[in-house]
Amino acid sequence: MNPIKVNHLKFSYDLETDVVNDVSFTVEKGSYTTLIGHNGSGKSTIAKLLIGLLEKGSGEILIDDLELTEANLDVIRRKIGIVFQNPDNQFIGATVRDDIAFGLENHQVDPALMDDIINNYAARVDMSKYLDQEPTRLSGGQKQRVAIAGVLAMKPEILILDEATSMLDPEGKSEINALVNALHKEYGMTILSITHDIEEVKKSDHVLIMFDGKIVKDGLPSEIMIDEKEMISLKLDAPFSVKLANALKRRGIVLKETLDTERMVAELCLLRSKK
C-alpha cells in the first residue's frame, strides 16, 4: 500500500494550458520525499489536488489505495495534513488553543478529550507556553509550529509541506526542519515536502522534479542532484558540493563523492596527504 499514488493526473486552471500535465508518481510509506521545480512549475497545484482543494481534470489520485473522490474526501483529509507557505494565512482561532481546537471540532472529537489532545500536541511542537496567546503575536517559526500542531492533532499518516519554511528566517527554518525530521524519524510519518532548499533535498530519501507541469526526474538525490547542467536546464541550481566537484574536475581532480560534504572533505584530505 502506498500513501500517495498518482496516475496520469491532469489539471488546468483555464481549460487551455495544463498546469499539471500527465503526472504520475508514487510516494513510499515512511519516506521523506521532496518535490522541487521552478516557480510556476505546478508543485503547489499538485499539493492542492492531493488534498482535494482543487478538482482534477483527469487521471487518478490514490491515498492509501483509496481513490480520492467527492464521496471519500473526508476520509482522505484525515489521512493527510498540509502546512502552507504563508504562516499568516492559516489561522482561524483567536488564541493558539482555539486554533488547534478548530480542526478537532471539525472532526467531531469529543469535547471532553480535546484539552488533553491540544496540550499533548502543543507540547510536541514546543508551544505549550503560548496556548493562550494570539497567533498574530508569534514569530513566523512559532506560527508554523502551531500550524503543524493543528495538523498533527488530526493524526494524519502523511504530512505535506508546501514551502512551509520559505517565508521564515534561518532560526524559524531550523526550528521547523528539526520538528519535521523528528516526526519523520520518531513516528515514521510519510513526508512530502515542496521546497527550494537544496540542502533539504540532499538529505531526502527521494526527489521528484517538476518542469512546466510535468515530472521530469524521479529518483534518489544522489543520482539526480549531481548533474549540474541538468539542474540548471531545469531552472534549478546544483548543490554547492556538486559545483565545487565540477570546478575541481576542470582542474584535473576527479572525486568519487560529489554530493555529501563530509565524504568529499575526507576524500580531499586523503588526496592531499598521499601526494
Added chain:
Amino acid sequence: MPIAFEKVNFKYAPNTPFAYEALKNIDLAFEMGKVTAIIGPTGSGKSTLVQHLNALLLPSEGTVLVLDRTITNKHKPKELKSLRQRVGLVFQFPEYQLFEETILKDIMFGPLNFKVPEAQAKVLAMNALKLVGLDESFAEKSPLDISGGQKRRVAIAGILAINPDVLVLDEPTAGLDPQGSKAMMELFLRLNKENGKTILIVTHDMEHVINYCDNVVVMKDGEVINHQRVTDYFERKTQVEDIQMNLPQLLMFKEALLDGGFEFKQPMRYLEDLAEAISKEIKR
C-alpha cells in the same frame, strides 16, 4: 552626498507601557555607489533601520542624513515627499501590494504619483519592465494572472520606474526559486555597476552576502555591532557564528578542509577561488 545615521534612537510606542527601543545609538554611514547587506537576527532592528531612509519612520532622537536631506524628529513626512523619489524602498513580499488592473498601470502608479506626465510615465514603466526581465507582453496582463516570482519583479519594477538613486530592499528574494533568486541578485548588481545606484539589501541569505555585496552591516538587539567589507567579514568565522547565522557553504567547506590539514593562506570569496586553492595544495 551621504546616507548616514548620527546618534539615532528609535522607540516604538513611546510614553506607553508598550514602549520598545528598536534602535539604540546608531552611528552609521553607508558607502555610496556600493552594494551593502544588512544582516542580523529577527527583531534586531534591520527593518526599523531601513524605514528611516525614506522617512517612513522618524528618529526619536538623533539625525538621519539622506542625500541632501536632514531628517530629525521634527520633520513632517509631507515635507519629505521628494525624498521618496530618490530613495526607493521595496518591502518584504511587495507582490501583495499590487492592485491595478494591468501590470503597466501598476508600474506607472509611482511616476504618476510624482507628477510625471502620463506619456512619460508609460515610457518609464516599459523600461522598468524590461529591466526586471519581463517582456512587453506582460504590460496588459493582470498582476493576478502571473506567478509569484513574476509578481515580485513587477513590484520591483514599480520602484525602478521612479528612478531612485538609492534602492533599499527588504529580503527581496524570500520565496523565489534558486534561479529566480539568482536573477534578482544579478539585477541589483547590474543596477549598481551600470547605473551607479547605491543598493542596500536586508537579507538572511549569507550566500547572497558573500557573492554579491561589497559591504556588510551587522545588527543585534537594536545596535550596529559590525560594519565591514564583505571579504574582511568572512575572514573570521566566529563573527558569523556570534549572530547565529549559517556560514556560507564556501566557508563551511574551507573550515572543514582546514581542520583536515589543508593550509590555505589566501583570502577566498568565490567557488573558483576555493577550487584553485584546493588544486594548488593537492598538486603541490
